[in-house]
Amino acid sequence: MSSIRKILIANRGEIAVRVMQTARRLGISTVAVYSDADVEAPHVALADEAILIGPGPVGESYLVIDNILDAARQTNADAIHPGYGFLSENADFADAVQKAGLIFIGPDAEVISLMGNKAAAKRRMIEAGVPCVPGYEDADQSDERLIQAAKEIKFPIMVKATAGGGGRGMRLVQDMDEFKSALVTARSEAANAFGSDELILEKAIIYPRHVEIQVFADRYGHVVHLGERDCSVQRRHQKVIEESPCPVMTPELRADMGAAAVEAARNINYVGAGTVEFLLDQSGAYYFLEMNTRLQVEHPVTEMVTGLDLVELQIKVAQGDTLDLQQEDVSLDGHAIEVRLYAEDPNNDFMPATGKIAAWRPAVMENVRFDDGVVEGQNISPFYDPMVAKVIAYGDDRETARKRLVEALRQTALLGPATNRDFLVTCLEKETFIKGEATTAFIGEIFGETGYTAEPLSSEMVALQGVLHFIHDREQALSRAISVPDALKNFSTSGSLQTPYSLLIGDEVFDLTVSSAKVGSYRVDIAVEEGADKVLIETHDVEQVSPDESISFNVNNQIIKSLAVIDSNVLYHALQSADTAIFLSSINQLVVTDDGGDGSAGGLVTAPLHGRVIDVFVKVGDKVADGQKLAIVEAMKMQHEIFSEVEGNVVDVRIVSDQQVSVNDLMIEIVEENVGDEENA
Known part of the structure; x- marks a missing residue:
């Protein structure tokens, strides 16, 4: 095969950016493909060329093989990298790429077809002597x-x-x-x-670890493994935290599992990067789970402990080079941990979140890597996976990597759509994870049936929200004045400015009075309602230490660093402990959002997110019970079941299968039983 000159990346987001970075370092030109929803996406701007392939829905763009091949022809690309997801494990796509005379940066279509079917793959592994469940x-x-x-x-x-x-x-x-x-x-x-x-x-193997082995093979039968990754921390069978090496791995077990993975790859004549996934039980027995015939989302942790660029190895193997790497050359140095930063609301059953990114400020730290594919001002679309970035930290040992990752997350702000940042920090700081004892049951055991609930804001943080609103209101008022000396900015005809606010956090209303004797110095009185009275509970002194949107405050002698951004009349505030969204109001009332709707308010069933209706289980005239399944909505690759919260009769159904819905759209209306009788009694 000849050297690859130009690669089309048949993907989007952070993986498209990741492949382009290596290609550019190797002197290879890149082509991006994009949908209408991704016009302003970073992978489009980074590529040497970009081709529009269709509307936002994946079935009309990123999953249309002919559109991608047409883009390759238009740009004279000689190779296609599929990334992960989308068409990366589609045998028909790999076959079509090869028949078009292009290099597919991945295994042959026959291998993808075999290992992409879990039943066929398992039968083949049993024949090869690989332990199976x-x-x-x-x-x-x-x-x-x-x-x-x-x-x-x-x-x-x-x-x-x-x-x-x-x-x-x-x-x-x-x-x-x-x-x-x-x-x-x-x-x-x-x-x-x-x-x-x-x-x-x-x-079902109870309390297993999910441990996978990274394998690499060239076209000449040479296969090696690059150690393991522990991917046990999962939610709904999707990985949340990955690390290398596995905390309980021994040299003997690594050699044994590695040999099994190499045999699995060799048995099917595998070529390129692949991952053989195993379940590891508490006795040390392991069982083949599946093989992913592509680069994995979590490949950066392997790169950080081996010092290898897996995308570079993929490209070299695809163009026919030998894998110039012997098993004895592979060693794991130090420890790396990765988390997946999602646009989702952990306080609302991890519902995918959409909307404009008001601010994206990843931390800048030594030995911390961000693989991301978003920019400020970009809209998070309902059409794609909600992952916006991966954050990877390296350390000489596991605890150093863990602490570094926690600090990086605390110093990172993604404002606009809700994110799982605070949930990730919570997971990383649980004693079970710190001790390296997390299994696939970790999240269920830690958070139970009720799921994750964010810690309530401290009274200091409540006070800070009031100060931010006060500063915003004052600056808005002064912007209409010709010129106001600093000494008079916080005074009215009746003395120093005193502004009342109401702050709703969870189910509790806090009444705040913010006053200021001079610019940058504030007093906040916080009261709560007790019956018909308002009772003062705390007073905080707040000093503004630094200006602009990156503001530091001294609250009762505690320095708090924060980021405040206003977008579309919402003041987004990032703290190391929590992110908040304050809806600015002309009547001096504000609301801090800490959760979202669940798709139902009594008998009015609304869409909890942007998505596509998969199925509707009721019709007008049906009687439904409390907890009965009403519909399924698919968004960001996952299906979300919608249940009734009341018992009653269906009087309106406004959705049909395959219909697109937006968040808060009315889908179904139910009249509760006996409501009319009670009102007339």
Whole structure:
């Protein structure tokens, strides 16, 4: 094969940027493809050339093979890098790229097809002698056969889509009643996500670690592994925190698992970067889970402990170079931990968040890496995965890496859409994680059935919100004046300015009075309602230490660094402990948002997020029970089930399958039973 001159990246966001960075270092030109929703995305600006391939929905743009191949022809690209997600593990795409005379930077189509089907892959691994989880992976997909298999395997059982990944089409099932319902949901989710509703069943391994081995192979049969990554911290089977090396790994176990992964790759004549995933139980036994035939989201932690550029290795292997790396050359130096920063609201069941990014300020720290694909002013779209960045920290040891990562997250601000930043910090600081004892049950055990709830703002932080609002109101008023000396800025005809505010946090209303005798010096009295009275609970003195949007305050002799940005009449405020959004009001009332709606307010069922309606289970005239499933909305690759919160009769249904909905759109209206009788009694 000849050297690659120009690469088209058939992806978007941070992975497109990541591939372009290595290509540019190697002197290779790059081509971006983009949808209407990504016109202003960073990967478009970074590429040497960019081609529009369709509207925002992935089915009309990033998943349309012909559009991507047309873009490659228009730009004379000679290779295509698929990134991860989208078409990265689509055998038809790999085959079409190769038939078009282009280099596919990944394995051959036959290998993708084999390992992309969990049932076929598992059968092949059993033949190769790789340890596998007991289960059912046969072709008969009838309910009767799956029910019979479930009885033979015995609960708990994992139901999995044979195609795809990322937790879609996957359910943990505890009993037969739950199993029948899980089959319906898993099939629907798998069919919508991957175009196939085929399932496999596996015995659920209780409290395992999710440990994967990075393998690399060239076209001449040479295969090595690059150590392991522990990806045990997951939510809904999607990885949240990844690290290398695994905290409980021994040299003997690494050699054993590495040899199994190399054999798996060699058995199928694998070429390029691949990941063999295992479940590691508490006894040290491990079982093949699946093989990802692409670069992984978490590849940076391997790069940081090995010193290798995995994208560079991919490109070299794809163009026919030998893998100039022997197993004895690979060593893991130090420790690296990665977290995935998502646009989602942890206080609202991790609902994906959309909207304009008012500020994006990643921390600048030694041995901290940000892989991101967003810029300030960009809109987070409902069409794509909610991950906006990956934050990776390196240290000579695990604890150094962990502390460095926590500090980097605290110094990072992404304002506008809700994010999981504070949730990530909470996870990293839990004792179980600090001790390296986290398994796949970690998040469920830590946060329980009620899920994550952010810590309430301290009274000092409440006071600070009032001061920020006061400063904004004062500057707005003074902007209409010709000239006001600093000495008079905080005075009115009745003396020093005193401005009342009401602050709603959770279910509690705080009444604040902010006064200022001089610019930069403030007094905040905080009261709460007790019956008909307002009771003063605390007073705080706040001194402004530094100006502009990056403001430091001295609150009761405590220096607090913050970032304040106003956008569309919302004052976004970033703190190391929490991010808030203050809705500015002309009547001196403000609301700090700490959670969102759940898609229902009594009998009015509204869309909890932007997305596409997958299914509607009720019609006008139906009687519904409290907790009954009403519809499914898909957004950012995940399906969200909508349930009734009341018992009553359906009087209006405004949605149909395949319809796009926006957040807060009215979908279904239910009249509660007996409401009229009670009112007339």
